[in-house]
């Protein structure tokens with residue numbers, strides 16, 4: 001409902017997921033009001049493809065990401081235009097498949113370590129556990145043996161303050177409140193700037209040491225050694241620092257939310273959980289999963305695929321840089337357009353029984369007719385998630401390794417509360433581990 005002055009902000013704040021799902025009933029393009037400001041929302045595969053792929057060069061990322069830039073600097077998520085293209089080209093080799101297969105050993109080892117603290121019947125708060133695990137994997141992959149207590153402490157301090165600030169930055173309502181200057185300027189620096197300064201100083205020291213002391217076999221070394229073919233262009237220390245801050249955020253919250261939803265869905269679908277157990281028992285016989293098991297773990301992958309269909313990023317946006325036609329609509333420079341992977345993935349015209357958790361809908365014979373951009377958990381086009389291959393690898397390794405040894409039962413009567421930022425996540429997920437009686441390695 002549009003309220004004078006507030007527009008649809010109340011609907012967006014009260015039931016963000018339900019509200020964006022309801023917009024498809026208004027057609028493939030519709031206007032909503034954030035405060036007095038009209039914003040376009042595209043709801044169909046064709047128009048989302050136009051924004052992300054065919055007309056992508058006519059857009060940058062928009063108000064939500066302007067706000068995020070005050071926290072993350074100008075890394076891959078927030079940068080635009082030729083600077084983004086250059087950073088992406090320099091960072092890309094660190095995410096090639098041959099590198100990811102090296103990172104996979106860390107994923108396996110860290111998952112096994114994290115399970116050492118579990119005992120049968122002793123409740124685990126799964127969201128906190130998975131936040132820690134995914135951050136540990138990322139930091140090991142980034143810094144290898146240079147990881148130390150000081151670095152961990154400054155990253156954790158910055159992340160915990162930043163989490164609240166980023167959540168606000170990624171709220172479409174907050175972005176427009178700021179843009180419309182409905183919030184009084186306080187003159188105070190954004191939250192977390194002190195912690196960011198400490199962290200950046202620690203990272204700068206580490207980067208300098210690395211530049212002086214030669215290469216290591218980790219992601220940081222890849223970023224430092226990346227250059228143009230003629231060796232002319234490298235990232236500066238400040239640019240590397242912004243890319244690291246970006247990865248601390250982009251590579252952890254999305255991963256841990258997807259893993260947490262996996263166990264929530266498995267606990268509600270015992271037949272699917274049994275099917276998963278049958279697969280991991282056959283392939284792993286109780287041992288931890290490694291990268292060479294991935295081709296055999298096809299059901300585990302379908303489970304992850306279905307979790308990312310039902311619980312992807314909620315809302316993303318772009319801002320027109322020049323006049324651009326999207327379907328029948330013409331956007332002027334500065335106009336914003338929103339789209340919701342969450343709503344698209346639950347569109348009954350694309351997915352039969354869209355609310356049903358059904359990993360086998362991803363069998364080739366059942367998913368072959370799905371239009372190419374109907375499934376966009378990692379976005380698409382020139383801003384496609386650089387960590388997609390990493391994410392699939394880590395999801396399958398973590399899910400299979402945990403499921404090979406443990407079954408997780410929800411605490412009786414507990415219903416998770418969904419927190420919606422860009423990513424939709426269960427706020428807390430207390431679960432009780434039951435040991436699965438298989439041989440261990």
Ligand code: HEM
Nearest residue numbers: 076077250251254255258316377378379383385386387391
């Ligand atoms: C399940 C896990 C993940 C999900 C669902 C996810 C989702 C996404 C999405 C939807 C985008 C595009 C945003 C847009 O178009 O505005 C994106 C971009 C990005 N992601 Fe991921 N991501 C995941 C894991 C990761 C990991 C593990 C890393 C790095 C270690 C990562 C790093 C990035 C970066 C740097 C970008 C910006 C890319 C660019 O614009 O060039 N992500 N991610």
